[in-house]
Structures are given as C-alpha cells and as structure tokens.
Amino acid sequence: MIRLHHVPQSRSMRVLWLLNELGVPYEVQVWPFDKTLRSDDYRSRNPAGRVPALEIDGTCWWESGAITELLCERFPEAGMGRAPGHPDRAQWLIWVHFAETISQHVAALTQQHIMLRADAMRSATVMQLEAKRLEKCFAAIDGRLSGRDLLLDGGFSAADISVGQAVYMARHFARIEPFPALQGWYERITARPGFALACPNEAQARIYTQAFYAPWEGT
Numbered sequence: 001m002i003r004l005h006h007v008p009q010s011r012s013m014r015v016l017w018l019l020n021e022l023g024v025p026y027e028v029q030v031w032p033f034d035k036t037l038r039s040d041d042y043r044s045r046n047p048a049g050r051v052p053a054l055e056i057d058g059t060c061w062w063e064s065g066a067i068t069e070l071l072c073e074r075f076p077e078a079g080m081g082r083a084p085g086h087p088d089r090a091q092w093l094i095w096v097h098f099a100e101t102i103s104q105h106v107a108a109l110t111q112q113h114i115m116l117r118a119d120a121m122r123s124a125t126v127m128q129l130e131a132k133r134l135e136k137c138f139a140a141i142d143g144r145l146s147g148r149d150l151l152l153d154g155g156f157s158a159a160d161i162s163v164g165q166a167v168y169m170a171r172h173f174a175r176i177e178p179f180p181a182l183q184g185w186y187e188r189i190t191a192r193p194g195f196a197l198a199c200p201n202e203a204q205a206r207i208y209t210q211a212f213y214a215p216w217e218g219t
C-alpha cells in the first residue's frame with residue numbers, strides 16, 4: 001500500500017505527479033494547510049510537520065527530493081529515474097534537487113503574500129527580492145532548455161516533474177513569459193495527463209486563490 005499525505009498545490013504535488021507517471025496504485029490523504037500538520041498524529045508521519053509524507057512498505061518517507069529518488073529506485077521500469085552510471089545521472093540529480101532551491105523562494109513568498117495576514121508583518125523588500133531570485137532560477141532553467149525539449153537529453157524524467165512542479169508554484173510570483181525556452185517546456189510537460197491528475201479538483205481548498213501575486217509596494 002502506498003499512501004501520500006498531501007496538501008493540494010504544495011510540494012506534495014510533485015510526488016503525486018510522479019506517482020501518476022510511475023503508474024502504481026496509491027491512496028491520497030489530503031490535509032489542510034494549517035496547524036493540523038503540527039499535530040502529534042501528523043508528525044508521526046513527518047516529524048517536521050510538513051508535506052509530503054509517503055507511507056510505503058510499512059514505513060514512512062518524507063522530504064520530496066528523497067521520496068523522488070526512492071520512488072524512482074523502487075519502480076525503475078517507468079524510466080523516471082537515472083541510476084548511478086547512467087550518462088544523465090549527474091544532471092538528473094542536479095535538477096531533481098534544484099526544485100528545492102526554487103521552492104524555498106516560493107515558500108518565503110507564500111508566507112509573505114498569503115500566510116501573514118497583517119500588512120505590518122509583510123516586507124516589501126523580501127517580496128521584491130524573493131521574486132527577483134525566482135527570476136534568476138527561471139533564467140538557469142531557460143539556459144538549460146535552450147536547444148533542448150526536456151531537462152535531460154535522454155527523455156522525460158522525474159527531473160522535469162520536480163522542476164516543473166516547482167515552476168507551477170513559482171508562477172504565482174514571477175512571470176515565465178520572458179523565458180521562452182522555459183515557457184515552451186512548461187507547456188509541454190504540463191500537457192501530460194499525470195500533471196492534470198495532480199492538480200487540485202474543484203472541491204479542494206487551494207493555497208493560491210489568485211493566478212499571480214505582484215510584489216507589495218508597501219504603505
């Protein structure tokens with residue numbers, strides 16, 4: 001039995017997308033994006049009180065990068081991983097983990113724009129800086145994709161899923177249109193059924209209720 005502990009639109013979405021691409025049976029337990037994740041019940045799955053957590057083979061894995069590596073090793077037939085010795089191995093690891101570099105900026109921006117309710121708690125400087133740093137991440141992805149359809153030369157992989165899902169979150173705070181190679185790749189990979197199945201359905205609460213959050217200018 002595989003059970004994903006999931007908050008729609010969060011980092012657990014990249015594990016959900018990967019599970020869809022792996023084609024393995026799984027269950028999803030959806031959690032609210034609030035202090036419930038700090039409960040003893042939830043922290044028995046992930047002691048840091050974060051999503052994702054993945055119950056599998058009688059144990060529970062957490063940290064999306066580790067879960068991605070472990071799932072790709074556990075189900076190699078789907079071709080989402082690149083094993084040691086594979087010519088794409090280094091690039092696969094680099095891009096799978098670059099997703100977290102992007103996500104850290106998204107987390108800061110999500111906190112600034114959405115989680116902090118009082119304007120006095122927000123910082124225009126942090127918002128502007130973090131949005132600019134996302135653009136630098138987009139430039140790195142765009143550079144890698146110029147002359148390439150996908151992040152790796154050998155075809156679609158968990159690297160595209162991890163970075164693609166990080167870009168899905170980041171697009172709420174920085175525009176991808178100035179990065180044509182990134183934009184074309186993002187449109188291609190998000191046309192996959194596995195991505196659509198990982199998106200929130202109509203009934204699910206969303207973290208992002210706006211398509212775009214412009215940096216706050218301050219008062």
Ligand SMILES: N[C@@H](CCC(=O)N[C@@H](CS)C(=O)NCC(=O)O)C(=O)O
Nearest residue numbers: 010011049050051052062063064065
């Ligand atoms: N590096 C961790 C980060 C996990 C993480 O921070 N997840 C966020 C959602 S995207 C979360 O659960 N936040 C809840 C909180 O900070 O209280 C991973 O990749 O799994």
